Amino acid sequence: MGKMSLTEAKKFFKSMQCSKFVMAREELMKYEMYMALKISKETEMKWREEEFYRYYKSLNDDKHNNEKLWLKFDRMYDLIESTKNIDHILKMHSIIKVIMSKLSDIERIIIAETINGRSPRSVRSGLIYLSYDLGEENLTKSFINDCMNLLEVSTDDEELKNRAERAKQLCNEIKNGLKL
Numbered sequence: 001m002g003k004m005s006l007t008e009a010k011k012f013f014k015s016m017q018c019s020k021f022v023m024a025r026e027e028l029m030k031y032e033m034y035m036a037l038k039i040s041k042e043t044e045m046k047w048r049e050e051e052f053y054r055y056y057k058s059l060n061d062d063k064h065n066n067e068k069l070w071l072k073f074d075r076m077y078d079l080i081e082s083t084k085n086i087d088h089i090l091k092m093h094s095i096i097k098v099i100m101s102k103l104s105d106i107e108r109i110i111i112a113e114t115i116n117g118r119s120p121r122s123v124r125s126g127l128i129y130l131s132y133d134l135g136e137e138n139l140t141k142s143f144i145n146d147c148m149n150l151l152e153v154s155t156d157d158e159e160l161k162n163r164a165e166r167a168k169q170l171c172n173e174i175k176n177g178l179k180l
Helices: 006-015 020-026 028-036 041-060 069-080 086-102 105-116 127-133 137-150 158-177
Strands: none
Touching: 006 028, 006 041, 020 028, 041 069, 041 086, 069 086, 069 105, 086 105, 086 127, 086 137, 105 127, 105 137, 105 158, 127 137, 127 158, 137 158
C-alpha cells in the first residue's frame, strides 16, 4: 500500500463528501491510506468548512445555471449537521431565499424534506430541529414557514403532490410537537 500526501488526503476527503463512511465504502484502500495519516479532527473540520463555503458561494452565484441546487443545499446540510454551528445554519436559511424561485417542484420538495429532516422524528434531524435545539425559536419558525412555502408546488404529477402533502404533514407535526 502506497502513501498519501496531505494534499492528496484533502482532495480525497472532499471528493468523498467529507465523510469517512463514504471513503471506506467507496475506496477502502485509499481510506486506509488516509487513516494512516492520522489527520486531526480540527483539520477535517477546517476542510468541511471550506466545502460548506464552496457550496454556499456556488448557490449565491447566478452563474450556476440551476445545476442541482437541491444537491448543493443537501450537501451543505450534511456538512453542518454534526457541528451545530449557528452561523452556518443562518447561512443555510439565507440561501433558501436566494434559490427558492429557481427551483423545480421536485427540488422544492427535496429541500423541504431536508428542512424537515430525513430521519425518524425521534432522531431530531433537519434544520427545524437543529435551530430549535440551539434555542433559536424565531429561526425555527422561519424554517417552518420556508418549508411550507417550498411545498406550495403546482404540478399535475400525483406522486409529487402526494410527496409534498406528506412533507407538509410532517412539518405540521414537528411544529405542533415543538408547540410553535
